[in-house]
Amino acid sequence: MYGFLFRPKWLLFHAVVVAGIVAMVFAGFWQLQRLDERKAFNERVVERSQSEPVDLRSVLARIDDGSLTQDAAEWLPVVIQGTYLPDQVLEFNNSQGGRAGDNVLTAMVTDDGDTVVVNRGFVPLGIDVPAAPEVEVEGLGYVRLTEVRDRGGMTDADDGEPLTEIRRIDLPRLAEQFPGEVAPVYVQLIAAEPEIVAGDPEPVVLPELSNGPHLSYAIQWFVFAFAVVVGWVLAVKRSLATRLKAAAAERTVEDHR
Structure with a gap:
């Protein structure tokens, strides 16, 4: 019943799905790493600049x-x-x-x-x-x-x-x-x-000390990976249902002969 999953076309489909999931999960964890780096940078700037x-x-x-x-x-x-x-x-x-x-x-x-x-x-x-x-x-x-x-x-x-x-x-x-x-x-x-006055260069401001969009990006990548898994499951179930339906119809035709 599930032999079709091992056909060349399906094997290629599985490989693409797995590669996509791995890449998306990697991108999600990379964004989490960027988030940790950003938090560490913010803490470092605040701690040192206020000394x-x-x-x-x-x-x-x-x-x-x-x-x-x-x-x-x-x-x-x-x-x-x-x-x-x-x-x-x-x-x-x-x-x-x-x-x-x-x-x-x-x-x-x-x-x-x-x-x-x-x-x-x-x-x-x-x-x-x-x-x-x-x-x-x-x-x-x-x-x-x-x-x-x-x-x-x-x-x-x-x-x-x-x-x-x-x-x-x-x-x-x-x-x-x-x-x-x-x-x-x-x-x-x-x-x-002497004091900095109007017309002098404006002191450069500190960098923005926010966490940035890294967490939301990470969540998006994980959601995309989950969506690919769901899509793979639906594709398998649909193909299986189509094959079962075709097999049932074939049996019906044979029964009428």
């Missing part, structure tokens, strides 16, 4: 001696003092508050003579980029890590000329055009003295 600010010099010293990794330092609030260099670089293709624009990157020479890249903030498109203050600045910001090119991402020009625009905050690339030894992390500015 007491420390001097950037102490963070750099601990990174240098190996007692603190760069990953563990990210999002720590730090205080930095120094003077901005006049040349600025725009990290383009950004958005904030529903507006497209650029982030303004300025190198600061600290009181110790180190060079630190500072993301002064966001400037909407069409707005002139304000010059950096020419006086000594005391800033408060978050430690951030250098950004790397994603697979398939475009690269920035490398013709030996200083960059005025950049796709990502690539510290090794920026270090080529700034004097001195450039710190291995940069600072995302929150506040400063």
Whole structure:
């Protein structure tokens, strides 16, 4: 009665169904993994960003001696003092508050003579980029890590000329055009003295700390997998019913002979 299930066409159908179910279940668990990663990221950002600010010099010293990794330092609030260099670089293709624009990157020479890249903030498109203050600045910001090119991402020009625009905050690339030894992390500015006023770059906001759609996506994938199982069962039952009906009709014809 069930021999038809082992015919080549049905075996191919079974293989497609199994492959689809495996792929959907895998996608569901992958979304759950993404959810766990998102929750861990949110907790890390909240915990570190709300800690007491420390001097950037102490963070750099601990990174240098190996007692603190760069990953563990990210999002720590730090205080930095120094003077901005006049040349600025725009990290383009950004958005904030529903507006497209650029982030303004300025190198600061600290009181110790180190060079630190500072993301002064966001400037909407069409707005002139304000010059950096020419006086000594005391800033408060978050430690951030250098950004790397994603697979398939475009690269920035490398013709030996200083960059005025950049796709990502690539510290090794920026270090080529700034004097001195450039710190291995940069600072995302929150506040400063002299005070940030209207017309200055707007401090970049923290990333959205939501769990995202990963849970709903996972549920959808599991529902899709279940629907495929139900579809397979219905297809088998329908084919079986059709064959039983045909067999019954054939017996009826033979009985009438």
